[in-house]
Amino acid sequence: MPAALAAVLLATGAPAPAATTDPGAAPAGTPPAGTAPAGTAPADGGPGTAPPVLGALDAAAPAPGPVGLARALDPLLADPDLGPAVSATVVDAATGRPLFRRSGDVPRIPASVTKVVTAAAVLRALGPDAVLxxxxxxxxxxxxxxxxxxxxxxxxxxxxxxxxxxxxxxxxxxxxxxxxxxxxxxxxxxxxxxxxxxxxxxxxxxxxxxxxxxxxxxxxxxxxxxxxxxxxxxxxxxxxxxxxxxxxxxxxxxxxxxxxxxxxxxxxxxxxxxxxxxxxxxxxxxxxxxVSALVERMLQASDNDVAEALARHAAVAEGAAADFAGAGATTTGALREEVADLGPAAGRLRLLDGSGLSRGNRLTSDAVALLLAEAGDAGDGRPLEALLPGLPVAGFSGTLATRYLEGPARSGAGLVRAKTGSLSGVTTLAGQVVDARGRLLTFAVLADDVTDAYGARAALDRVVAAVAACACG
Structure with a gap:
């Protein structure tokens, strides 16, 4: 776990465009500026490194208790702004053990949280150092x-x-x-x-x-x-x-x-x-x-164009058709291979694109939170470790730069690193959080029957901030 912990403590990332009203879709614009040598060498450089912003981790800190987490999260998940169809899972990153589950095996529309799975698939298929x-x-x-x-x-x-x-x-x-x-x-x-x-x-x-x-x-x-x-x-x-x-x-x-x-x-x-x-x-x-820098760009800016290209590269590398069907089958297959013991829900996972724009996509909060825990446990040099630095940091970067800045959610600023997702009627968030005792956790919250997008986003942020603030026994 040491390498994973070190990765979590670095907020890496080139400046990304600000989120649009739909953070699931990157605002159109020119690619990030820079210079590169002509000819054959890979473009020199990649994401810059920002100062540490996440809270100090304590490897000896106890994991929060399921009862305490339920006491903190159940009332917040009942917020009417999240609607009647919400799933949430919290996993201990060190052990991979689920600590909290609410409808965690129910497939829901993930919106741009899909990009987390796309990132895992392309990193597995090509490795973080490959160039295009x-x-x-x-x-x-x-x-x-x-x-x-x-x-x-x-x-x-x-x-x-x-x-x-x-x-x-x-x-x-x-x-x-x-x-x-x-x-x-x-x-x-x-x-x-x-x-x-x-x-x-x-x-x-x-x-x-x-x-x-x-x-x-x-x-x-x-x-x-x-x-x-x-x-x-x-x-x-x-x-x-x-x-x-x-x-x-x-x-x-x-x-x-x-x-x-x-x-x-x-x-x-x-x-x-x-x-x-x-x-x-x-x-x-x-x-x-x-590829690690492309993954970071995709996650920070929620870049749909990058996501679709990377999903196809994963398909090409695995010998599948480089179209939407082949890419979707490849990314879903990578998720099933990385996350064992999903039970019957594994057969209900479905991805029809790499970006999350499709309303036909289905993921479970269990699958996403467990995948992120697998990425955090990739300290043996496995490619998934490169997924984590690309996640936006609450109040600091990417599509979370303007969130967690006021009200009850402020307790999550700098402690939450996550991928956002938003479509009409859908609000999602999945990533990592450091709790009040310094324990690293992964989480996913998927709500796909909301009527007030801004209210749902604020309610979701309060849920994750409560995990950050929790010293749950």
């Missing part, structure tokens, strides 16, 4: 190039300023590609004209889930899922406009063509789709930050 590469390879015809998408959800087509998180850039890729073409041309002069195609076949299936509201893409909640996309698929990045392009891969290709032209490489004709030749070696490539 976007490359340019020679096409099948002379004088043709293919821009190959590697499913990097933070790829940008813009110049970047120094920052903690350093996304890969098509600007760097264009620089490196133009340099290679000039070198090959040699004394003959500048680069010869090229035809450009895009290959986004790493992912398959529709760009929008059948279970999503038809308005999600149009409203800017998420872009069509694609293995090649720049700037979150935004039509006008950097303007504050959330509108997304209809075909992110072709739009990224057009941006790359414009960058090549700016560097003296004539691009003839329109950008089209074409398969990269089998075994083609990259002329140039750029790499994303490590």
């Amino acid at each position: 590469r976007t490359s340019v390879v020679p096409g099948a015809r002379d004088g043709s190039l293919v821009l190959v998408g590697g499913g990097d959800p933070l790829l940008t087509a813009r110049e970047r300023e120094p920052g903690a998180l350093r996304p890969a850039s098509l600007v760097d890729l264009a620089d490196a590609t133009a340099a290679v073409l000039r070198e090959r041309r040699g004394a003959a002069g500048g680069p010869a004209p090229v035809a450009l195609a895009v290959d986004d076949r790493l992912f398959s299936g529709p760009g929008a889930a059948p279970s999503w509201k038809p308005s999600y893409v149009g409203d800017g909640e998420v872009a069509p899922v694609a293995a090649l996309a720049a700037d979150h698929g935004l039509a006008r990045p950097g303007t504050g406009d959330d509108a997304r392009v209809g075909d992110p891969a072709l739009a990224a290709g057009e941006s790359f063509a414009a960058l090549l032209r700016e560097r003296g490489v004539p691009v003839r004709g329109a950008v089209r789709r074409a398969a990269a030749p089998a075994g083609a070696q990259p002329l140039a490539e750029v790499a994303s930050p490590p």
Whole structure:
């Protein structure tokens, strides 16, 4: 457990956008700024490290008693603002033993708490240090190039300023590609004209889930899922406009063509789709930050685009179809494998996407709280340990930055680290909390029949703050 305890005491994270009225969906915007070397190396850097903010842990502190926890939590869970359908589970992180359960085996809509499961699945499948590469390879015809998408959800087509998180850039890729073409041309002069195609076949299936509201893409909640996309698929990045392009891969290709032209490489004709030749070696490539940094971005900002890409990467790594069905089966399967003894409820778990936008998703509070306990017990170097630093800290970071700042919930500020979730009629929260005696606990609270979103959020925060304040015997 020592490594897990150390991880909990660090509040890591690049600054994330503020939460929208729906914290389950990241506000659209440009990827975090930064710089990265052109060419082949992974983007240098990742999340920065903030000072410790969570309370001191005491490995010798006793776990709270189930009776005391029930006495503290039962009245708060009965708050009418949480509605009639609420589940809650509290687990001792050191032992994995449930200490409090209320309808913990009842499947409910998890909203963006789904991203906790997505994080676990991709960390298991790829490991925290893997990077996602976007490359340019020679096409099948002379004088043709293919821009190959590697499913990097933070790829940008813009110049970047120094920052903690350093996304890969098509600007760097264009620089490196133009340099290679000039070198090959040699004394003959500048680069010869090229035809450009895009290959986004790493992912398959529709760009929008059948279970999503038809308005999600149009409203800017998420872009069509694609293995090649720049700037979150935004039509006008950097303007504050959330509108997304209809075909992110072709739009990224057009941006790359414009960058090549700016560097003296004539691009003839329109950008089209074409398969990269089998075994083609990259002329140039750029790499994303490590998966651990992408997971942190996803959890801090509740970034739907990152979540959908990471769920598909988990599916690809496990040999499943890289579509919504394959990704959902992969993430659900990872949860069942990590958390044993869920009983009959294990068969009722279901994920139809990686972000939590689908109202058809079903998780139990038992499964999520126990998964977080497994992540906290990954001190033997298991990949799930990288999940925990990405969770927002109450009153300090991510989608919890403006919560736990007043009223009874203030006792949880700095002591709660959790993933938020919100859809119409759904309010959820799952993470870790340090209690009044210094014991580390994990929890999940899922309410999926609420009528007042703000009231439900405040009520939920009071529940978790009560765990932080509890010295329950």
